[in-house]
Each structure stands twice: as structure tokens, then as C-alpha cells.
Amino acid sequence: MDRKEWYLEYEIQINRPGLLGDISSLLGMLSINIISINGVDEGKRGLLLLVKNEEQIVRLESILQTMETIKITKIREPKLRDKLAVRHGRYIQRDADDKKTFRFIRDELGILVDFMAEIFKKEGHKLIGIRGMPRVGKTESVVAASVCASKKWLFVSSTLLKQTIRNQLISDEYNANNIFILDGIVSTQRANERHWQLVREIMRIPAVKVIEHPDIFVQNSEYTLEDFDYIIELRDHPDQEITYEVIQRNNFLNDEGFGGFDY
Structure with a gap:
């Protein structure tokens, strides 16, 4: 099955050292690749992801929702604005x-x-x-x-x-x-x-x-x-x-x- 792009955006609730590393490690454990990552708004970070199937996204969302340090604001197939936001660092x-x-x-x-x-x-x-x-x-x-x-x-x-x-x-x-x-x-x-x-x-x-x-x-x-x-x-x-x-x-x-x- 061809891999598919997804867009994940989250708002930082508690900005502590190693937060991005924790999320990157989680994505690695779920076999989800990061295409690109950038800040897209004040206190928000956007990631373009590459996944094998939608089940990986469901599991990712379920785990991220238990984290007190972040709040998911978008998780969807990327729109043009999403890709440009990650590319240029703003919406x-x-x-x-x-x-x-x-x-x-x-x-x-x-x-x-x-x-x-x-x-x-x-x-x-x-x-x-x-x-x-x-x-x-x-x-x-x-x-x-x-x-x-x-x-x-x-x-x-x-x-x-x-x-x-x-x-x-x-x-x-x-x-x-x-x-x-x-x-x-x-x-x-x-x-x-x-x-x-x-x-x-x-x-x-x-x-x-x-x-x-x-x-x-x-x-x-x-x-x-x-x-x-x-x-x-x-x-x-x-x-x-x-x-x-x-x-x-x-x-x-x-x-x-x-x-x-x-x-």
C-alpha cells in the first residue's frame, strides 16, 4: 500500500525541554515518518507525516490526547495551506x-x-x-x-x-x-x-x-x-x-x- 501524507498540528500547553523529542520518539514507535516540521503560529507546531495506514493515525491521536503538555488542534489529510504553513513557518x-x-x-x-x-x-x-x-x-x-x-x-x-x-x-x-x-x-x-x-x-x-x-x-x-x-x-x-x-x-x-x- 502506498504511504499517505497527514498533517498534525498541536498547541503547546506546557513548554518543557524534550517535548519535541518525546513526540518524535512516539512517531518512530508507531512507524510514522516525519516529512517536515515547523512552528506555524505562536505556541503551535505543525508536522507533515507519512503513514502506511489510517490505523497509525488513530493510535497516534489516542495517545497524544492523553498528554497534558500539548493539545491537538488539527489532524487531517494536509491541505495546501497546511503544507505552506510548515514550509514557511506561518499560515x-x-x-x-x-x-x-x-x-x-x-x-x-x-x-x-x-x-x-x-x-x-x-x-x-x-x-x-x-x-x-x-x-x-x-x-x-x-x-x-x-x-x-x-x-x-x-x-x-x-x-x-x-x-x-x-x-x-x-x-x-x-x-x-x-x-x-x-x-x-x-x-x-x-x-x-x-x-x-x-x-x-x-x-x-x-x-x-x-x-x-x-x-x-x-x-x-x-x-x-x-x-x-x-x-x-x-x-x-x-x-x-x-x-x-x-x-x-x-x-x-x-x-x-x-x-x-x-x-
Whole structure:
């Protein structure tokens, strides 16, 4: 039988020397391997485990529940957030009311790239929206995540280097292994019907699509925020407000076609 990954997280109740050694010894006695271990929150430790069967987990949980020094907070098959928490030593911030919205600040670009790369590696349709103010690192993070996932990225609409509005793709670009990147503002304010026909074609491809400024995109299209699988918010600092007033102030694109609201 193939071994299976599990995630164990516990909160330290009594922090005494040798606690981690005791737990490691217990895992060894149960023939459970530790893949990785790290602190994931203040007073909490997370472990990625490799087990032969679920009976090992049942026995482990039963024994750990008798220990006064720790309190089990999670024991389950690992989710993406669990793996990233162990890898980076902290949990990704998630909206309490909208579970598909994840929040990052600029100092966490490494975690953001890792998070998106893991999503990009999955097969099939995924629609991802990214909110953020100008020059906070949205487009660069998407491109970096594409590289990490060994995927080719295609700008369908963008202002990264110059205004890009695609009306068609060449045959090789209709590939489910590609990452399709759209700027919701460019597509809604500067594109024609041919571009929107291309957008609809891309939406039918079982591939990853990333929409920057998803709120503007859905206001001017037949798509809704419910169609998105993930919404990512990227800020310079935790208290920064994401607002689109700068669009009206700068009329978005100047005569040379470069964005006042870019990246």
C-alpha cells in the first residue's frame, strides 16, 4: 500500500525541554515518518507525516490526547495551506467569511508565489482573481509562480510593459498547460468584441486563468465573483485599502498606451 501524507498540528500547553523529542520518539514507535516540521503560529507546531495506514493515525491521536503538555488542534489529510504553513513557518491569512479569499502583504511575496505555483500545478480549470493597488507586485508574482510551476504564461490583456490586448491566439497557444493572464481593467475599458470572444474561448479551456482586478472584470462582463475559485488580495501593508479611485483620476491609460494603474 502506498504511504499517505497527514498533517498534525498541536498547541503547546506546557513548554518543557524534550517535548519535541518525546513526540518524535512516539512517531518512530508507531512507524510514522516525519516529512517536515515547523512552528506555524505562536505556541503551535505543525508536522507533515507519512503513514502506511489510517490505523497509525488513530493510535497516534489516542495517545497524544492523553498528554497534558500539548493539545491537538488539527489532524487531517494536509491541505495546501497546511503544507505552506510548515514550509514557511506561518499560515496564509484567509477571510473569515469568504473562504476562497486569501490575503498577502508585499513582504510575503515568496509565500504568495509558492501558493500560486501549487495551484498552477493542478490540472483543469481554475479561475483566480487578484486584487491590489498599483506596483504592489501582482503581475510579477503571477509570472514568477508560472515559472515555479514550469508553466508557460500568456498575456491576453496587460499593461506590464506596454498595453496588450489580444484578439486571437495562434494554434499552439490553445494549450491547457498554459497560464492565461488578463487585466480586468484593460479588457473592460479598451477591448473590442473580438477580444471578448477570445476571452470566452479561453474560459472554456480546462486551464488556469488569472484575472487582475476581478471586481472591474465582473462589473462589465457576464461573469461573477462566484465563478472564481480563488481571490487573492495583495497589499503593501495589512491596513492598506484597495480602491479603484486612481483609475478615474488617471483615466487609466494615457495616450501612449501605458497604464496609470498597472502591475
